[in-house]
Amino acid sequence: MRNILLLLVLLVAGTWWMRYNERKRNTERDERNEQRRPPPAHGPRTTVREALPPAERMVQCIECDTYLPESEAVGGAGGNHFCSAAHRNAYLTREHRV
Ligand SMILES: [Zn+2]
Numbered sequence: 001m002r003n004i005l006l007l008l009v010l011l012v013a014g015t016w017w018m019r020y021n022e023r024k025r026n027t028e029r030d031e032r033n034e035q036r037r038p039p040p041a042h043g044p045r046t047t048v049r050e051a052l053p054p055a056e057r058m059v060q061c062i063e064c065d066t067y068l069p070e071s072e073a074v075g076g077a078g079g080n081h082f083c084s085a086a087h088r089n090a091y092l093t094r095e096h097r098v
Contacts, residue, residue, distance in 0.1 A: 063087035 056069045061083035062076070073081040074088050082088040 061087055063091045 056071060058067045059070045059073045059081035060067050061073070062080045063082055064087060066083045068081075068083050070081070073083065074085055076082055076088045076092065080091070082091065
C-alpha cells in the first residue's frame with residue numbers, strides 16, 4: 001500500500017514538474033520572440049488589405065455570363081449588365097426579334 005502511495009506522489013510530482021518546465025520554456029520563447037521582433041515602422045502600418053484598391057461589386061454579363069467589375073460593365077435596359085457594347089447590342093437585337 002505504501003508503495004502505491006509513493007508511486008502516486010511521484011506521478012503527481014512528475015506531472016507538475018513537466019508542466020512547470022513547459023510553462024517556463026514557453027515564457028522564455030515568448031520573450032525571445034519579443035526581442036527578435038523588429039521595431040515598429042514609422043507612421044501608420046499599411047496592411048495588404050489597405051494597399052489594395054477597395055473591393056468592387058462584380059456583375060455578370062447577361063449575354064456571355066462573364067463576371068466583371070461594375071465600373072467596367074456596360075449598362076443596359078432593365079438593370080442588365082454587359083461586358084461590352086457588342087454583347088449589349090447582340091442581346092437587345094435578339095430580345096427585340098423574339
Ligand atoms: Zn458578355
